[in-house]
Structures are given as C-alpha cells and as structure tokens.
Amino acid sequence: MVIKIRQLIEWKQQKRPIVVLTAWDYPIAQILDQAGVDLILVGDSLARVALGYKNELPLTLDEMIHHAKAVCRGVKQALVLVDLPFLTYQESPQQAIHSAGRILKETGAQAVKLEGGYPAMVETVSRLVQAGIPVMGHVGLTPQSVYQIGLKQQGKTKEEAERILGEAIALEQAGAFAMLLEHIPADLAAQITQKLSIPTIGIGAGPDCDGQVLVTADILGMGEKSPPFAKAYANLSAIITQAAQDFATEVREKKFPR
Numbered sequence: 001m002v003i004k005i006r007q008l009i010e011w012k013q014q015k016r017p018i019v020v021l022t023a024w025d026y027p028i029a030q031i032l033d034q035a036g037v038d039l040i041l042v043g044d045s046l047a048r049v050a051l052g053y054k055n056e057l058p059l060t061l062d063e064m065i066h067h068a069k070a071v072c073r074g075v076k077q078a079l080v081l082v083d084l085p086f087l088t089y090q091e092s093p094q095q096a097i098h099s100a101g102r103i104l105k106e107t108g109a110q111a112v113k114l115e116g117g118y119p120a121m122v123e124t125v126s127r128l129v130q131a132g133i134p135v136m137g138h139v140g141l142t143p144q145s146v147y148q149i150g151l152k153q154q155g156k157t158k159e160e161a162e163r164i165l166g167e168a169i170a171l172e173q174a175g176a177f178a179m180l181l182e183h184i185p186a187d188l189a190a191q192i193t194q195k196l197s198i199p200t201i202g203i204g205a206g207p208d209c210d211g212q213v214l215v216t217a218d219i220l221g222m223g224e225k226s227p228p229f230a231k232a233y234a235n236l237s238a239i240i241t242q243a244a245q246d247f248a249t250e251v252r253e254k255k256f257p258r
C-alpha cells in the first residue's frame, strides 16, 4: 500500500479525481491495483456479488476478514479499506474498536468504512479515530438500513438534505478522513463536497464529488441487479458463458484435450 491517507486531501485540493472500486478476492484486487485504481474497497456488497445473499445484512466479520485478507495479498499500490459489516459496530464504540481492530490486525488493510452519521455513530467514529484507526464515513443511502429506508434515493426533501449535510459535517469533525455519498441528488453532493475539507467519494451522487466509486461486479457486467446509477464497461457474464459453452462443446465432441 503505497498510497497514503494524507494523499487524499491533497488530491481534493488539486481537484484530481479519486478512483475507487470494490474487490472481494485476490485476482480482482491484483488486476485493479495494477490498473492504477487509487483505493480498493472491500465493500460489504460482496455479500451479494460474491456470496449470493439477497442484501448486505447477513455478512459476518469473519467472512469479511476472509475476503479482505485475499484482497490485501493482491494489492501493492492502492489503499485498501474495508466495510464494517452490519451489527459489528453499531452496538457500542467498544464493539466498533474490537471489530475494526481485528480488520486492521488480521488483514493488512489501512482503514475501515462504516455507515451513518447520527450522534452515537459520530461518537463511535471519534473513538475509533482516537484509537488510531482511520475511518471513512458513509451517508445518504446506507444499505445496511435497507429494511428501514429501502434502496431509493435519499435527501430529496429540504429537511432530509439538511440532515445529511449535518451528518457529513459531524463525521468530518469526529475525524473521518473521507466521506462516501451514496444515491443522493447531485446538487446536495456538490454542496457537501464544497463544505467539507475531506474528500467526498460518490456513488449515484453526481459528477461533483472528489472521487467516484462503483461496485466492480457492476462495471464488469456481472451484477445480478445493478443499481440504476451503475455503468457496465464490459459484459463478463456473456464472456464467461461463451467460454464455458465452448469448453463443454469441445469436451462433448472430443476436441479437447488433443
């Protein structure tokens, strides 16, 4: 990991966009790292895209650590950051320090991300940062609250937009080093980006964030139900299907091996 956290603030000041993608295993991490991605997020979206769960909630800390270790083995340059899974940090600051501590000690990742900017979570972020653990905040659509808020865009009303802006400011004051903004109106994301001195990383948050993230399964055309804001830059599921069918045909026609 050659890219350091202090670098991110310089990139914001220089208006150099920050490139973030998710990874969940060694080969994908290695390819993304060598492609020059700045930050690699071991997102809890791996629950869906790698493990077949219907949402992020079932993912355990042990499962996350298992994947994060594989990712870190493949990365030389990028900064690796890991999502704290659902209910591995919401109980108390102690629980958050314990979980984040396991991630940093057991995987080699440099930072964690957690969801929410309500007062108790701001306190948790402050405690993590005081303990020496770098934290990225995540506001707007927080997928771990799917049973309360669904997966629709957040921050459409003036009150909601003000609450999200306030959460982002409070998390920055608590010591977060960057802020993920998910599925909020572009003008709200632009306003938050302008107000914060730490970088914002957007997903479904318009073009004016300091960086952009997408889930790698979505950019590869492997996402089963990709969000409306995702973009597929390849169609890997078609390529894999073709390769599997070509192999099957050659085996059945006794053309492979030869």
Ligand SMILES: Nc1nc2c(c(=O)[nH]1)N[C@@H](CNc1ccc(C(=O)N[C@@H](CCC(=O)O)C(=O)O)cc1)CN2
Pocket: 044, 045, 048, 049, 056, 141, 143, 150, 151, 152, 153, 183, 203, 214, 215, 217, 218, 223, 224, 225, 226, 227, 228, 230
């Ligand atoms: N692979 C994949 N998985 C993910 C994410 C991703 O980026 N890609 N991101 C997180 C989930 N976020 C969303 C955000 C929006 C939607 C989505 O689809 N929204 C519809 C509404 C869907 C609904 O209401 O049910 C809309 O129009 O806004 C789905 C997952 C975690 N899992």
Ligand SMILES: CC(C)(CO)C(=O)C(=O)O
Pocket: 022, 041, 042, 043, 044, 045, 046, 083, 143, 180, 182, 203, 213, 214, 215
């Ligand atoms: C990329 C992002 C922000 C999408 O919610 C994420 O947190 C994940 O992949 O788990």
Ligand SMILES: [Mg+2]
Pocket: 043, 044, 045, 083, 143
């Ligand atoms: Mg996540």
